[in-house]
Amino acid sequence: MITQIVKPFRTEKLERAVAATDLLIRNARVVRPGAQSETPAIVDIAVTDGVIAEVGPKLAPSGARVVEAEGLLAFPGVVDAHQHWGIYRDLGEDTESESRACAQGGVTTALSYLRTGRYYLDRGGSYRDFLPEVFDRTRGRAHIDHGLHLAPMSAEHIDEIPFLVEEFGITSFKIFMFYGGHGLHGRSDDQADFLMLPPGQTYDLAHFEFVMRGVQRARERYGPDISLSLHCETAEIMAAYTALVEQDPRLTGLRAYSASRPPHSEGLAVTIAAYLAHATGLPAINLLHLSSGEAVAAALTMAQAFPHIDFRREVTIGHLLADVDSAHGIGGKVNPPLRERADVEALWRHVLAGEIDWVVSDHACCRDEQKFGANRDDVFAARSGFGGAEYLLPGLVGEAHHRGLPLSRVADLTSANPARRYGLTAKGDIAPGYDADIVLVDPDARWTVHAGDSESAQDHTPFEGFEMRARVIDVFLRGRRILRAGKIDEAPGGRYVPRQPFRRSSGERIRAGS
Secondary structure, eight states: OOEEEEOOHHHHHHHHTTSOOOEEEEEEEEOOTTOOOSSOOEEEEEEETTEEEEEETTOOOTTOEEEEOTTOEEEEOEEEEEEOTTSSSOHHHHHHHHHHHHHHTTEEEEEEEEOSBSSTTOBOSOHHHHHHHHHHHHTTTOSSEEEEEEOOOSHHHHHTHHHHHHHHOOOEEEEETTTTTSOTTSSOOOHHHHHTOOTTOOOSHHHHHHHHHHHHHHHHHHOTTOEEEEEOOOHHHHHHHHHHHHTOTTOOHHHHHHHHSOHHHHHHHHHHHHHHHHHHTOOEEEEOOOOSHHHHHHHHHHHHHOTTSEEEEEEEHHHHHOOTTTSSGGGGOOSSOOOOHHHHHHHHHHHHTTOOOEEEOOBOOOOHHHHOOSSTTOGGGSOOOOOOGGGHHHHHHHHHHHHTOOHHHHHIIIIIHHHHHTTOTTOSOSSTTSBOOEEEEETTOOEEOOGGGSSSSOOOOTTTTOEESOEEEEEEETTEEEEETTEEOSSOOOOBOOOOOBOTTTOOEEEEOO
């Protein structure tokens, strides 16, 4: 068995904090989520056995290794709740290279979406058989902590949800709403072959309903840490618009791809997802990578229509920084698409209004030879997705200063909010008892993005030439410095992080590991 009962998490943290301090980060301007002050105070951070023991001015524990922050901003490590390790490359190789890129962007914990079918491991079947191979390939290769979301693609997967919660600490699940009738990259594919479903099964609205019912049963059994996320686009709308766009010579590049997956396709899918959640009694859903003003408006409308549902709204750093004109070529193809500048500004208005819950990278490494088709100008022949975790915190901090977003809200959006939603109870803050995941940021640095400077295996980026107005300097993972002066400093030391929902019967947590 790989599960064991452990003491409640808070008790364990307090017991560990009595040991002697072994790391002291001195003179850091600590940015905490939810802080009321606009100006972070300069304090010291004492770390014991990888856990923050004390935060305060002029701490002087004896024997501690001292790191001088010299007034840099100290953010809690970014919890990037949306990545895709292994979608286009070997999962083990991706784990190593892309976790290095994560550290460059201040990401200390990544949650990666996996599913059966084409890409990833290119296999169908049960998750009981699938996950051991995942852990075999990733074990010992990550530079950051990492966890998993899983997509129940078949009826068997829905039945496996309790097993996944108890054995692997996987508490978050996903539905790709467009997969049943539209191709991953734009044109319709043979979905039965692509999804590798058992004979007689379909991936459609009925399946989505049954996934929701399965997730709700798990919530009733294990508690509110169980949640469901949705990629909200409507296959029928996209298929029809793709046919129209391909016949219109005036539309090319990223603008053509955006037109083929129009914003109202997102809005309609959000509405369907919300009503299904209402009909199935599922009170917590996460609406992923909303890319347009229409999509966010639909999400806010559904929150008013169904106030008993706890909606969370996600956007990506790509959709906040780039548009169809500013992105560097069709390497910016992604699902849902990059939009017009008006949509970028609409997303920022919602961020500033407090209507977005977290910001992610949606990192999916796709090298040049995989990304582009024989005709490099044909956006429909290109694959969807790109990396970008290395720009997550620098990009958001720079834009926050420019747009008047408080730094504490950056900590909410990148760390505290996703950590709380996804049950990462040791992550998300710089406070006693939390993992010492700490990112030192220079908010005055100016630098230009070049793909060759990234630790990612991806050899191009849609952000090529973008100016960044903040830089990650040092990163600590559980008190261990993994990035020093912007360079990877250590061998892989990240861990798989299971989430630990309370059993309703005992009030104790389950710890799972690979």
